[in-house]
Amino acid sequence: MSTDENINNDTISRTVEHRQCAPTSNCSQFGDGINYFSLSNIENTNITCATGYEDFTNLNVNLDRSVGVYNLIVRTGFAQDDAEQMSIWIDFNDNTIFENDELIISQQVLTDENTNLSIIFTIPADASLGSHTMRVRAGDTVNNEGADLNDPCGPMQFGTTHDYTVVIGENTEPTSDLLIFYQPDDQYLISMSDSNAPDSLRIYIYSINGQILATNIINKDANSRFIYNLDMSYASTGVYFVRLGDRRKKFIVP
Incomplete structure (x- = not known):
């Protein structure tokens, strides 16, 4: 404006924060979802149920790209035939969106309740180094009037969604164990x-x-x-x- 005597106040500053979605679900009625998680250096025991979503990104799971193959152990409080399943994403490109090509485990059947279940998975040899968010999502895929298991942001009827941080490194001298x-x-x-x-x-x-x-x-x-x-x-x-x-x-x- 021609009569504006102070041009230093003519700008507007706005901060936009892009947060990851936090879908809710019922995990208390039948015990659906994950209540124990152990991978690499992290063991998360006796995971309680509140809204169905839990933020565990303060826990850093260390993965070595040169090793590549890992053994994940989980427990669920509900299992019936092939109904209870689990999927896991790692947000390799850090865009806060869990995309199909970032699925490292897809619809893995959790066969038994209250039992340690061992699941083998691999990370790509060209996986981006550094810290990324890992989403662990599990629930009843049969009795489900909510979102699909592989819809990472949709609220399921029964299940859990948990986020962790993975730190991917690479040993310069890969282990030959x-x-x-x-x-x-x-x-x-x-x-x-x-x-x-x-x-x-x-x-x-x-x-x-x-x-x-x-x-x-x-x-x-x-x-x-x-x-x-x-x-x-x-x-x-x-x-x-x-x-x-x-x-x-x-x-x-x-």
Whole structure:
């Protein structure tokens, strides 16, 4: 304005904060959703139910991109057939939107209630380093008059939505340890990362007496990982060994 004597007050400043959605749901009536969560260095026990949404972003889950394969343990208070399921996103691009290509676990069936459930997942070898929000969402997908499980912002009828912080780093000298993950029904996932190893290695499964039970050739993937799914449902309870290349490790069939 031509008569404005103070031009320093002619601007308007506004701060816009883009927050992540916090969908609510009923988690108390039947115990739907996650009440225990253990991953890497974090164990979140006895998770209580309030609105169905909980912000645990003060908990930093450390993941190593060079390792890539992780074993998640969760518990739910409700399970019936295939109804109770879980999905997990990591907001790799930090735009506060959980997108389909950021799903690291999709509609995983939670088979038993009040029982530790072991779930194997991988993070991409090119996952963005640094801190990101991880959303863990679980609930009844059958008796549900609310949003779908894989709608990260919609309120479900029964379930929970929890947010954590993941800190993705990368060891400059990737571990070449032989890792064995137990899964339900005596299934095992065997993993080893070694960029210096040949493109193919032979795996041996043998008993404590030295009897070879299984052997196979495993090819290294594009991320320098050897991954093998082992079925031990036929085996008797006892101690067994895995040898992959020059690595050897003991495991137990319960």
